Amino acid sequence: MAEIGLGERISVWMEVEILGRLTPKDGVGPIFKWIFKIPVLYYKLGLGWLLEKRFLLLTTIGRKTGKQRHTPLEYVYNPRDDSYRVSPGWGGKTDWYKNVLRNPNVTVQVGRRKFTAVAEPAPPEEAAEFMMTVSKRHPSMDKVWGRWSDQPMDGTRESYLYAARFFPSVRLRVINK
Numbered sequence: 001m002a003e004i005g006l007g008e009r010i011s012v013w014m015e016v017e018i019l020g021r022l023t024p025k026d027g028v029g030p031i032f033k034w035i036f037k038i039p040v041l042y043y044k045l046g047l048g049w050l051l052e053k054r055f056l057l058l059t060t061i062g063r064k065t066g067k068q069r070h071t072p073l074e075y076v077y078n079p080r081d082d083s084y085r086v087s088p089g090w091g092g093k094t095d096w097y098k099n100v101l102r103n104p105n106v107t108v109q110v111g112r113r114k115f116t117a118v119a120e121p122a123p124p125e126e127a128a129e130f131m132m133t134v135s136k137r138h139p140s141m142d143k144v145w146g147r148w149s150d151q152p153m154d155g156t157r158e159s160y161l162y163a164a165r166f167f168p169s170v171r172l173r174v175i176n177k
Contacts, residue, residue: 052111
């Protein structure tokens with residue numbers, strides 16, 4: 001496992017504080033919605049490469065409007081099959097997740113790399129694996145998983161499987177490089 005840099009440590013600490021304590025559980029709210037969209041600005045300014053180790057930019061088609069919608073998401077990259085794993089919060093009640101369920105054809109940008117992909121919802125077992133991978137690198141994320149699933153994380157596969165219901169996972173399979 002690669003060493004965790006200071007920037008990543010600060011970013012995860014902020015995420016745990018925000019999602020673990022401050023963000024409302026019934027919805028993101030207008031203030032946090034604005035804060036969570038800040039990485040979109042980086043990408044629009046051509047500075048996405050500054051975020052490429054942590055955030056990708058997902059472009060979906062709005063299920064109601066038909067317009068392009070841009071969402072920055074944390075991810076885990078799988079080099080074996082050149083895919084990216086992302087997960088919505090709020091029990092899957094996020095707009096981007098609802099959009100990919102309606103239309104799984106998406107555009108993704110990771111740093112300077114831009115490609116089309118298919119968003120494939122993963123079974124709960126894969127979502128649990130994703131969460132375990134994230135927690136292995138950042139154990140403090142267990143605080144977030146536990147808060148949102150209303151069950152403390154005890155490190156067992158069963159606790160991650162339970163929490164996965166609140167954090168469904170999506171595999172972004174590259175189809176056009």
